[in-house]
Amino acid sequence: MSVTIISREAWGATPWDRDPTSSGPAHVALSSRSEFFVHYDGAHHITRTGYAIPRAIEAEHLANTWAGIGYNFVVSQAGEVFEGRGWDRQGAHCPGHNVTGIGVQIAIGGDQEPSEAALAACRALYDEACRKVGRTLAKKGHKDGIATQCPGTKLYAWVKAGMPAKGYEAAPNPGGSAIPGGSVARYKVTIGGLEYGYGAYGDHVTAVGRALVKKGFGKHYTSGPGPRWTDADTKNYSDYQRSMGYEGTAPHQDADGIPGESSLRKLLGTLPGKAPSKTVPAFPGRDKFRPGASSVYVTRLGRALVAKGYGKHYTSGPGPRWSEADRRNVEDFQRAQHWSGSDADGYPGPETWRRLFA
Incomplete structure (x- = not known):
């Protein structure tokens, strides 16, 4: 069973425009994950x-x-999976386990019976998490982390039973054979100062994925x-390499799914x-940015x-005293980030400041 995740967008x-403190959306390496709550x-x-x-x-x-x-994800009774903090942001769901644990809420309460669709979706999400991390994550209820009644008696019993799901076929163990001819390659290379391969992170990784999809390898x-x-990127890139005539899909062979300069230049x-x-x-x-x-x-x-082109409300240029012109210019900039409501009120927060100076 594959997982379809409904994105935040x-x-x-609400766009992230709040201080990413210890309970906020700081990025977390997948290698730090060892628990599934x-x-x-x-x-x-x-x-x-x-x-x-x-x-x-x-x-x-x-x-x-x-x-x-x-939560990192939320699962509805209909089996929908909604992105919260996603795979790579620190959670705020179980103190002491927000970095090591991926937190998933199944949207039920009290003695409510979880649906088969919700349990199957949560189990599929667990298997996807294990694939992404590259090892088996510990299955836990919230009460295994701190003293609480969560996740209730029914869900907790389900977790302790191994998270079974009716009619669900468990995914292969992480690291198993997934590319014909060998196991999934899990090493990185550096090209032009940027990392590619399992665990690499950045907009350049997204760009590779989008290019693969555009060419029909997604x-x-x-x-x-x-x-x-992730392994999905590696497998898609391997398909692309084989379309170019490269052979050998075992790690460190020419079509193992890890980019080389020639294939990457042709793709991008x-x-x-x-x-x-x-x-x-x-x-x-x-x-510092309030009236007076x-x-x-x-x-x-x-x-x-x-400097970024958002100064049209100034009549005599920027100055040290906060004015309505400052607020309106900030609001224009925030709206250009596709923010709305209180996120585009004209008063800068940490994320507005970061984007202005980046």
């Missing part, structure tokens, strides 16, 4: 359906001043290309290079806005 998640909603039965499920959870978690929805993806290189039309790093000044705090505030930070912000 699809269900209408199952949660439920609480004491009452859940009657919400569809996109209303993750939106309701997000609203509650934002009210807790968290950076956004705290059948192994279950949730689309992403910034983290060029060889990407690592851009020089640019130091982003530390965000000085929201209090005056500081060098306001001037610095204004100059960055003008």
Whole structure:
């Protein structure tokens, strides 16, 4: 059973524009994951359906001043899987286990009976997690991490029984034979200062995945290309290499799914290079950008806005005193990031500041 994950963009998640502290959306290496935690909603039965499920959870978690929805994924009774913090962001679901654990809420509460569709989807998500991490993750309920009633008696019994799912065929163990002729290659190469291969991370990895899909080599993806290189990327790239006449799919052979300079240049039309790093000044705090505030930070912000083309509301240029012109220029910039509502109110947060100076 494959997993189709409904992205944050699809269900209408609030953009990340809050301080990524220890409970926030800091990136986590897949190699850090060793546990898979199952949660439920609480004491009452859940009657919400569809996109209303993750939106309701997000609203509650934002009210807790968290950076956004705290679970990595949410599973509905219909078997839908919604992206929360995803595979590579630190969770906010079980203190002490937010880096090592992937947290998944099955949207039921109290003594509500989990549906077969929900259990099958959660089990498929668990198998996908094991494939991505490259090892078997410990199956746990929330109460295995801290003292709590979560995930309730029914889900906890299901977890302890090994997470069985009616009619579900478990996926192969991580590291097993997946490419004809050999096991999946799990090493990295560096080309132009950028890493490619299992575990590599960045926009350049997403670019490779999208190029593969465009050329018709995307059948192994279950949730689309992403910034983290997984076995799916390797298998798709191997298919692409074999279409070019390369042979040998065992690790370190010519069609093992790890890019070489020639195949990568042909796929992308060029060889990407690592851009020089640019130091982003530390965000000085929201209090520096409020009516009556005056500081060098306001001037610095204004100059960055003008440099990026968002200074039309200034009449005499940026200055040290926060003004309505500053707010309106910031709002224009935020809306250009496809943000709305309180995320585009004209008052900069850490993510607005980072994007302005990146």
